[in-house]
Amino acid sequence: MKKLIAKISIPFLCLALSSSLYANEKVYKFTMATTWGETVSPLFDTAQNMADMANKMSNGRIEIKIDSANKHKAPLGILDMVKGGQYDMGHSASYYWKGKDINTLPFTSMPFGLTSPEQYAWFYRGGGMELMKKVYDKHGVLSFPGGSTGVQMGGWFKKEINTLEDLKGLKMRIPGFAGEIMAKLGVQVTNLAPGELYTSLERGTIDALEWVGPSMDIGMGFHKIAPYYYTGWHEPASEMHFIINTKKFEKLPDDLKEIMLNAIRLSAYDMYIQNYDMNATAWQQMKAEYPNIQIKTLPKAIMDEMKKVNKELRNEMGAKNPLLKEVLDSQDAYMKKVREWTIISDYLYLKDNL
């Protein structure tokens, strides 16, 4: 009997003790704004996953309330809102703020840059996190990788692209730095709201557009009206970001800080996997429903020209912004080391097993 009591009472005592401890524990409440609407999968899911994990791992001591873009109406203003304290946290992508601070640009993805595994290795083992801290410190915000889309597709084209001439006057939606490269090649770059993309492509207001990849393109329906699906070059590893107001984060006790950081890191990993699976599934579905879709790669002459322009634009930006140059140089140096290994491992494995 004594033995039985000992067996029951110790775990029971621990449980009673721990629940009474937590009952008196302070609850830390955070608000998070996302760039995405609630139905945008897997982007919004990642923010939700992070919040749920932090809540469970902390036994309810962290509560994160998420407002999607439908609520706060400022999808591209997340940095400003977290900096100014309207929200404690955000889930977005660093390159959306390049107009406010050009140094934030390379933490999402650069044309012809690192792939997702390479970029994660750069963030966590190759000095990327330190550089990101240096850039974000002056905004009073902490920034962390928040999930990768992997290699994004180069986009949907109504006509095949064979020569540099074919790009002249082509009307394409391709935002950001990649758009600047395309513009130098004679493309008429336009930026349209996501809701206008399908109709614009259908009616011929634009001839081509890029969005993400099969996982997110399928819902937009572009494959129904533009048969040429070009492979990627411009966003080989687009990384989302969780940002947190530094002062707010510093108020957390050490164990909760650790929980927040782990929830961020794990939800980022989950997104990479979720999106990889969604891409594979969506591609099979597109191919089955629209067998006329053709996967194309831009010809070498065009790629070479884009690489040349890419280098020129990067040099121009770097010359004006020493910190940007430091980040770009760090990525370049890391690429020199890591790419050789990617080729020896993944590339040759795939090439020899086709």
Ligand code: CA
């Ligand atoms: Ca894109």
